[in-house]
Structure formats: structure tokens, C-alpha cells
Amino acid sequence: MHIIQELLFVIAFGIAVYLFYRKASQIRQNILLGRDVSLNDEPAARWQNVLLLAFGQKKMFRNPMVAVLHFFVYAGFVIINVEILEIILDGILGKHRLFAPLLGGLYPVLIGCFEILAALVMIGCAIFLVRRNIVRVKRLNQHELDGWPRSDANYILVTEIVLMLLFLTMNTADQALQLRGHEHYINTGSFWVSGNFVSLFSGLSDSTLMAIERGCWWLHILGILAFLNYLPYSKHLHIILAFPNAYYADLRPKGKMENMPAVQKEVQLMLQPELAATEAPASDIPKFGAKDVPDLTWKNLLDAYSCTECGRCTAACPANITGKKLSPRKIMMDTRDRAEEIGLQIAKNGSFSEDGKTLLRDYISEEELRACTSCNACIQECPVSINPLHIILQLRRHLVMEESNAPQEWNMMFSNIENNMAPWKMSPDDRDKWAVEMNG
Amino acid sequence: MAEYFANGETPEILFWVGCAGSFDQRAQKITKAFATILDKVGIRFAILGKEESCTGDPARRAGNEFIFQMMAQNNIAVLNGYEVKKIVTACPHCFNTLRNEYPELGGHYEVIHHATYLQQLIDEGKIRMQEGGTFKGRKITYHDSCYLGRANNIYEAPRKVLEALDAELVEMKRCRSNGLCCGAGGAQMFKEEEKGSTRINFERGKEAIATGASVIAANCPFCMTMLTDGVKEQGKEESVQVLDIAEMIAQQMQ
Numbered sequence: 026m027h028i029i030q031e032l033l034f035v036i037a038f039g040i041a042v043y044l045f046y047r048k049a050s051q052i053r054q055n056i057l058l059g060r061d062v063s064l065n066d067e068p069a070a071r072w073q074n075v076l077l078l079a080f081g082q083k084k085m086f087r088n089p090m091v092a093v094l095h096f097f098v099y100a101g102f103v104i105i106n107v108e109i110l111e112i113i114l115d116g117i118l119g120k121h122r123l124f125a126p127l128l129g130g131l132y133p134v135l136i137g138c139f140e141i142l143a144a145l146v147m148i149g150c151a152i153f154l155v156r157r158n159i160v161r162v163k164r165l166n167q168h169e170l171d172g173w174p175r176s177d178a179n180y181i182l183v184t185e186i187v188l189m190l191l192f193l194t195m196n197t198a199d200q201a202l203q204l205r206g207h208e209h210y211i212n213t214g215s216f217w218v219s220g221n222f223v224s225l226f227s228g229l230s231d232s233t234l235m236a237i238e239r240g241c242w243w244l245h246i247l248g249i250l251a252f253l254n255y256l257p258y259s260k261h262l263h264i265i266l267a268f269p270n271a272y273y274a275d276l277r278p279k280g281k282m283e284n285m286p287a288v289q290k291e292v293q294l295m296l297q298p299e300l301a302a303t304e305a306p307a308s309d310i311p312k313f314g315a316k317d318v319p320d321l322t323w324k325n326l327l328d329a330y331s332c333t334e335c336g337r338c339t340a341a342c343p344a345n346i347t348g349k350k351l352s353p354r355k356i357m358m359d360t361r362d363r364a365e366e367i368g369l370q371i372a373k374n375g376s377f378s379e380d381g382k383t384l385l386r387d388y389i390s391e392e393e394l395r396a397c398t399s400c401n402a403c404i405q406e407c408p409v410s411i412n413p414l415h416i417i418l419q420l421r422r423h424l425v426m427e428e429s430n431a432p433q434e435w436n437m438m439f440s441n442i443e444n445n446m447a448p449w450k451m452s453p454d455d456r457d458k459w460a461v462e463m464n465g
Numbered sequence: 466m467a468e469y470f471a472n473g474e475t476p477e478i479l480f481w482v483g484c485a486g487s488f489d490q491r492a493q494k495i496t497k498a499f500a501t502i503l504d505k506v507g508i509r510f511a512i513l514g515k516e517e518s519c520t521g522d523p524a525r526r527a528g529n530e531f532i533f534q535m536m537a538q539n540n541i542a543v544l545n546g547y548e549v550k551k552i553v554t555a556c557p558h559c560f561n562t563l564r565n566e567y568p569e570l571g572g573h574y575e576v577i578h579h580a581t582y583l584q585q586l587i588d589e590g591k592i593r594m595q596e597g598g599t600f601k602g603r604k605i606t607y608h609d610s611c612y613l614g615r616a617n618n619i620y621e622a623p624r625k626v627l628e629a630l631d632a633e634l635v636e637m638k639r640c641r642s643n644g645l646c647c648g649a650g651g652a653q654m655f656k657e658e659e660k661g662s663t664r665i666n667f668e669r670g671k672e673a674i675a676t677g678a679s680v681i682a683a684n685c686p687f688c689m690t691m692l693t694d695g696v697k698e699q700g701k702e703e704s705v706q707v708l709d710i711a712e713m714i715a716q717q718m719q
Contacts, residue, residue, distance in 0.1 A: 038628030087643075132593045280616025281565035289570060292534035296542075314528065343646040343669075396659040398652030399526050400611040404644050418526065425528030434656040435527050442532050446518035447484040448655055456482075457514040459493045463500060 034246075035115035041250035048257040052330060054366040058377075059323035071272045074410065081269040084408040094149040098185065099145035102264065105192070108139050112246050122199075125213050137217030141195065143189040144218050150182045159184075161322075164336030165430055169355040170180035174260065180408045181261045188248050193219050198234050201226040217445045249326035263333035267409040271330040273324055274410035279401045282418060287311040314422025317383040318364045321416060327413040329361035336415060338403035344396040351396035353413035359388035360416060385420050394420050394430065466511040466547050478582075479544075480504075481554035481563065484519050485686035491693070498557050498677050498715035499579055505718065506591045507717035510553075516543050520562040525539040527652035534570075537562075541572035554578040555711060557612035557685045558650070564568055564617070578613055579711055580623035580684045587714075588631045598717035600630040606637055606678035608669070608692060609644035610685035623684050635676045645669050647695075649687035670695020674705060681707045 077083045082099065085092035111124045125132045127278045157178060165178070196219035200209040204223065215223075226234060256262050294301050315321050338353035339345045345352050363384045371377050385391075394417055403413045424430040431439070438448045446453050469476050480503065483707065485498040495584045503510050516538055518575075521533035552574050554560050564576035577585075586592045605627060613619045620641045627634055639645040648663075649667030660665055670692060675683045681696065683689050 082653070109651075173555065198483055211549075263656050278561075278565050278617050280561035280612055282525055284566070285534075288530040288534050289538075292531060292538055296535070296538055299522075304710060313530065341643070343648060343665045344661070345643070345658070346650075347658075347668050349659045349661075364540050392659055393592070396658075397651050398611070398646045398648055398653050398665065401615040402611075402644035403614050418528070421526075421528035423528070426530060430654050431527060431529075435652060437531055438527070438531050438655040442519045442521070442524055442536060444718060446536070447488055447564050448519060448523050449484065449488055451484075451488040453515055453518075456487045457512060458513065458597065459487065463497055463714075 028189070031117065031119040037247060037250060038113065038116065041253055044254050045248035045257070047253070049075065051372065052257055052262075054371070055364045056323050056326045056330060058364065058367060059320045059321050059326040062320070062322045062324060064275075064324060067110050067276055070276050071274075072414060074274050074276075078274070078408070078410055079268045084406070084409060089405070094152055097145035098149040098153075099264075101142035101149075101189075103187075104142055105139050105146075106193075108136070109246070109249060109415060111240070118247060121209060122213065123196035125211055130214075133214040133216055136196065139192060140216050143192050145358060147189045150185045154179065154182050161162065167336060167339060167352065167354075169339075169352055169358060170336075171336065174200040174358065176261055177259050177261075178334070180255075181259065184248065184252055184255075188245060188252070190243045191245040191248065193222075195238055195245060197222045198226060198238035198241065201229070202234050204230065205231065206224070222393055224422065260332065260334045263331050263409055266331035270409045273327065275415075278339075279404055283415065285313070285422075288313070304382055312423075313414070313426035315425070316385045316423045318360065318367055319377070320423070321360070321419060323410070325360065325419075326364050327418050328413075329357050329418075331365060331409050332357040332361065332411055333407070333409070334358060337406040337408065338411070341402040341406045343398055343400055343402065349393075349396035350390065350391040353417075355410060356389060356393070356413045356416055363388050371454045384462070385423060389420060391424065391430070394424065398422075466513050466516070467509050468547075470547050474509075475548075475550075476509045478508060478510045478551050478553045478577075479547075479549045480512050480648050481552050481556075481559055482517060483511055483554060483556035483559040483686065485690075486555055487517070489686060489690070490530045491689060495555055495709040495711055498709065499711040502583070502586075502592065502711060502718065506558065506586055507563070508516055508664075512545075513543060516542075520559045522558045522562045523652040523655055525562075525566075526650070529657075534679045535576060537567060537570050541570055544572060544574065549574055550573045553575070553577045553579055553582045553690070554660070555684075555686070557610045557616075560612060561616050562613045566579070570703055578617075578619065578622075579612065580626060580632050583710065583714055584622040587626060592629070592714060593719045594631070594717050598630065600632040600680065600713060600717055603632050603680060604635050604676070604678040605630070605632045605680045605682055606635050606648065606673055606676040607638070607640070607682045608673060608684075608688055609641055610683070611644070611646050611650050613684055614644050615642055616664060622680070623710055626714065627682055630713060632680075635678055637671065637672050637676055645672065647685075647688040649691045654690070656688050660686035664695075664698075666691035666695040667698045668695075670699050674699050674701050676692050679705055680713070681705060682710050684710055684712060 043287060065351060081090065085095055114123050115121060130136065138359045196216050199210055200216060200220060200223050203212050312320060334354055338352050342351060342353055367377050370380060399419045402413060441448050441450050447449055466479060482496055485492040518536050519538065521536035525533035552563055557578055559576040560576060563574065606626060607624060609620060624634065646665060647669055673692065681692055685693055689707060689709060694706050696702055696707055
């Protein structure tokens with residue numbers, strides 16, 4: 026009987042890890058669809074970001090109440106993983122509470138801590154469900170979340186509550202059996218949370234209790250393995266990608282726009298034609314800006330997969346606040362959706378061929394792009410170091426440079442700058458008129 | 466600048482005026498106020514005059530990299546030709562472009578925004594305030610421009626400058642890194658806003674007025690235009706002034 030359980034567990038575990046690995050490789054491949062950028066300079070500053078922004082969740086604390094609740098859920102999840110290690114080893118080796126004899130008196134303390142965290146996770150998730158569905162916090166209920174994204178968020182919260190409930194129920198049944206001196210259930214002493222509920226199970230028979238304990242054990246670990254495989258399809262992937270995304274976050278001042286060396290070179294040759302003789306002509310015509318996912322950088326795509334759709338960016342976006350179509354969160358969701366679409370095509374056909382769709386227009390409209398003030402509020406707010414502005418500006422570059430597509434007023438501004446060296450129709454000779462007036 | 470250079474002299478700073486500061490009637494007053502301060506303190510400064518061009522910021526942010534590169538490379542050639550080392554500007558957009566975007570094109574200068582520069586002059590005791598000046602005890606609110614604030618992390622210098630006025634500084638709900646944009650950045654200054662429920666500068670004007678301040682202090686010529694309109698929309702143009710920090714210092718310094 027025991028060996029079958031062990032075997033089943035090993036099979037389930039193996040399948041789960043294999044499926045996760047397969048999907049994770051696909052995502053990695055999708056992220057690498059993006060063009061290459063080098064983001065490995067200043068490792069010290071990058072590790073500092075990982076510690077402060079990812080581990081420390083520094084930006085979450087811009088809203089302390091939510092930050093504390095989120096920290097419970099996060100810490101609960103990370104620390105309870107130690108318990109999952111025991112569960113996995115028990116499962117493989119057919120043991121029960123493998124660590125208990127090793128840790129002695131420390132064991133119930135450790136499990137007690139996990140249980141307190143589990144309770145806090147449940148409280149945190151319950152409050153988050155209320156904020157989403159009853160209080161209806163605005164950023165959690167905007168229209169880009171209609172459909173799957175909204176369900177996704179609720180599934181995650183409910184699953185986390187159920188998993189914690191299974192863990193606590195398992196421990197309660199376990200202790201009830203311990204108290205009855207059942208041989209298999211080694212005595213660990215009372216656990217801090219579940220210990221208080223043992224009396225609830227007093228009327229149940231040994232076999233029912235064992236069924237509950239085993240049932241919860243199996244559902245809990247299968248639930249976790251299922252959750253692991255749900256992650257890559259969900260916004261919840263941020264629990265993994267927030268860490269690399271913090272490492273690769275832009276370290277330069279936020280105001281700096283990415284340079285375009287190809288244009289720099291071309292203008293240089295135009296202004297100083299004498300250089301042309303010594304320069305090799307450019308071998309191919311470069312693309313200007315981005316029209317689709319492969320034109321973006323891999324960091325843009327890592328950003329898209331790291332986004333948990335919390336909407337802090339959108340809530341701070343001046344365009345969105347004043348009713349414009351632009352939502353930085355939607356920019357990230359669109360980018361991920363399009364990357365997935367291209368990834369699926371590659372998985373099916375072996376390579377990506379034009380499918381008549383592009384990120385620009387089929388996902389992100391000109392009107393959205395045109396509403397951005399480049400104020401950097403979205404980047405400032407993002408707890409996981411996402412930069413929606415970089416995507417917006419690359420798409421704008423495509424519109425203007427590849428399609429000559431700009432509002433009439435912008436075209437006038439361009440020609441004014443070109444002809445009068447100022448965005449307005451003013452004579453360059455009047456540039457120092459103010460000084461003449463002052464001295465006059 | 467050409468005069469200094471011809472005489473073999475080096476000015477302490479180059480005052481980068483910017484297009485708004487040169488041509489926009491309202492912003493010209495800021496330019497004059499800042500030049501007056503420099504004169505009073507006795508700073509030897511130069512301007513490029515007719516040789517200055519747009520930094521290229523609005524073109525770049527609208528997506529036109531060609532025009533940006535043309536402007537930038539021309540400006541860098543002029544600045545390097547005069548061996549300019551230190552630039553002060555009253556426009557955070559020029560400041561950001563000169564400081565962050567020109568170096569990789571070959572333009573390496575020490576670039577300072579006038580908020581920081583004024584703070585330095587005050588700290589060094591070069592700017593001294595009159596006793597009981599115009600702003601003493603008045604309620605002032607400060608609007609963080611995006612390109613000084615979030616883009617370059619300068620939040621304290623302009624506030625320190627305002628402290629020197631002995632006024633009562635009241636913050637808007639959205640301030641510092643949470644500050645709400647005026648609506649002009651990213652080349653929005655040069656086009657109509659997209660369709661929405663309200664204008665960004667109306668939203669910000671409302672917020673600024675809600676503080677009860679009689680002066681809204683700005684550090685950017687574009688914010689100046691936007692906030693002035695925002696205040697008008699609230700019908701408060703009689704009771705609430707929008708002023709640049711340089712204008713305020715110029716009014717109250719000895």
C-alpha cells in the first residue's frame with residue numbers, strides 16, 4: 026500500500042516538474058524573441074535592487090497597509106516552502122514528518138510559525154478578495170481586466186486560501202491522531218494554530234481522521250504542483266520574475282531615452298559628409314522603432330511577463346486619470362498577449378511568419394500612444410521594475426519614422442524645429458531679443 | 466558666448482535659455498528674472514544667443530529621432546567649439562536632455578537646473594533675502610515638474626529655495642515622486658490632448674488650488690503655461706499666481 030502512494034507521488038511530482046519546465050522554456054524563448062540589449066553593468070547596484078525591490082518589496086510600502094498584507098502572503102509563501110520540502114521528501118520516501126525526530130523540540134515551533142504565516146496568508150488573501158470584489162478598488166476593476174484577468178486574480182486568491190486551509194486541517198487531524206496515541210503519527214507536541222481546533226475532530230473515528238489527514242496531505246501537495254503549473258499562464262508569474270526583473274532594471278536616470286546609434290550615425294554623415302569616405306556604408310537598412318514584439322528588447326518582454334496587473338501604474342498615469350484611453354498596465358498586458366501569440370505560432374510551425382497582426386494597432390492603438398506625457402509615473406510606481414514608457418516610445422518612433430504618421434500639430438512642430446531651431450514658428454534671429462530688451 | 470570666446474575669456478556658466486525661455490512671452494519673464502539674479506550676484510555668464518537651438522527633446526519624445534539627432538549634434542558642435550564646461554538652464558526638459566542624452570553623443574558638460582543653482586547661491590550666502598519680503602508668511606504650493614522630479618530625482622532643491630522666502634509651504638496631495646504631471650511632457654505641449662473626461666492641467670490646477678495657496682511655484686516653462694491655464698479654468702486667476710521659483714527669488718532678494 027505504501028509503495029503505491031510513494032510511486033504515485035513520484036509520478037505526480039515528475040509530471041508537474043516536467044510540465045513546468047516545458048512551459049518555462051517556452052516563456053524563456055518568447056522573451057528572447059526581443060532584440061538584444063546588454064544589462065549586466067554595475068552588478069552591485071543591480072543586486073541592491075534585487076534585495077530592496079524584490080526581496081524587500083520597497084515600492085510596495087508606498088501604500089503601507091497593502092504592503093504589510095502582501096508581505097504576509099509573500100513571506101508565507103516563501104517560508105512555507107520549507108514545509109513543502111518536508112512534504113515532498115515524505116512523499117518520495119514514504120515517511121511521515123521526516124524532520125520531526127531530527128529537529129526535536131524545534132519542530133513544533135517551526136510548524137507553529139508556518140501555521141501563523143498560513144493564517145496570515147488566509148487573512149491577507151481574504152482582504153484582497155474583498156478589495157477586488159466588494160470594495161471594488163478602482164485600479165483593480167478597470168475595463169482592461171474584464172474577463173480572464175479578473176478571474177485569474179480571484180482564482181489565485183481563492184487557491185491560496187484553500188491551500189492554507191488544507192495545510193491547517195491536515196495538521197489538526199494529525200494532532201487528533203497523535204493524541205489518540207496512533208503509532209504512525211509521531212508525537213510532535215501541539216501546533217500553535219491547528220492545536221486549538223483539535224477538539225472539533227473529537228467525534229470522528231480513527232479511520233475518518235486518517236482519511237482527512239491523508240486527503241488534505243494529497244490535495245495540498247497536488248494543489249501546489251497544480252499551482253506551479255498554473256503560474257506560467259497567469260499574472261501570478263511575478264512571484265518568480267520579479268527577481269530577475271529587479272536585477273535587470275534600468276539604472277540610468279528615468280529621463281534618459283534610449284539612443285538610436287543608426288540614426289546618430291546617419292545624421293553624423295549628413296552633417297559631416299567628409300566622414301563618409303572613411304566609414305563603411307551601413308550594410309542593411311535598420312528598422313526604426315518597434316511595430317511588433319520582436320522589435321522590442323528582451324527586457325520589455327521580461328517586463329510583460331513580470332506584470333501582475335496590479336494597476337499602480339495606471340492609477341498614477343495622468344492620461345488615464347483624466348479619462349484618456351492610455352493605460353500603462355494594458356500596454357504590458359498587450360505585449361505579453363502578443364508575445365504568447367507569436368510563441369504559440371512558433372511552437373506550431375517552427376518559426377514565426379507574418380500573421381497579418383502586429384502589437385501596434387491590433388493590440389495598442391495610436392490614440393493610446395499619443396496620450397502619453399512621458400511623465401515616468403508608471404515606472405516610479407511599479408513594484409517590480411517594469412518600464413511601460415520604453416515600449417510606448419519605441420512604438421511612437423515606428424509611427425513617426427517608418428510611417429510618417431504623426432498628428433498635424435506634431436508635423437508642424439517638427440518642421441519648425443528643423444527650419445527655425447524651435448518648436449514654434451519664430452525667427453531664430455529673435456532668440457536673444459529678451460536680452461536686448463533687458464539691456465535696452 | 467561668442468564675445469567671451471573672442472576675448473579669450475571663460476564665463477563661469479553658460480545660461481542655456483531654451484526655446485520657451487527665448488520665445489514664449491510668459492517664459493521670457495522667467496529668463497529675465499534669472500538673468501537679473503545672475504547679474505545681481507555678479508556671476509559672469511554667457512548665452513549662446515542666436516547660436517542656440519532646440520535641444521530636440523519634443524521631437525525625440527514624439528518619435529522623431531532624426532530631428533533630435535540633428536539638433537543635438539549641432540548644439541554639441543557649438544558647445545564643444547566654445548569649450549563649454551558648465552551649463553545652467555531654467556527648463557527641466559533642456560536640463561534632462563543636456564545632462565542625460567548629450568553625453569553619449571559627445572557632449573560632456575556639468576549641467577545644472579536653476580533650482581539647484583539657486584539653492585547653491587542661497588547656501589553660499591550669495592543670494593540674500595530682504596526682510597519681510599513679498600512672500601513672507603504667504604501660503605505657497607510647489608509643483609514638481611516630471612523632468613526634474615521623477616526623471617532626475619531632484620525634489621529638495623526647489624523646496625529649499627522656497628524656504629528661503631520665509632513663506633508657508635503647503636504640499637499638494639500628489640507631490641514629490643507622486644507628483645501629477647501638468648500634461649505638457651512627451652511633446653503634448655505641441656498638440657491637442659487626446660479625448661478624455663478632463664484635461665490634465667485642469668486636474669492639476671484644481672489640486673493646486675485646493676491647497677489654499679495663493680502662489681503655485683513652478684520650475685518649468687511648460688508647467689507654467691499648463692498651470693496658468695489650469696488656474697484660469699478654476700476661475701482663480703485673480704487670487705492665485707503661478708510663478709517660477711526664479712521670479713520669486715528675484716522679487717525678494719536684496
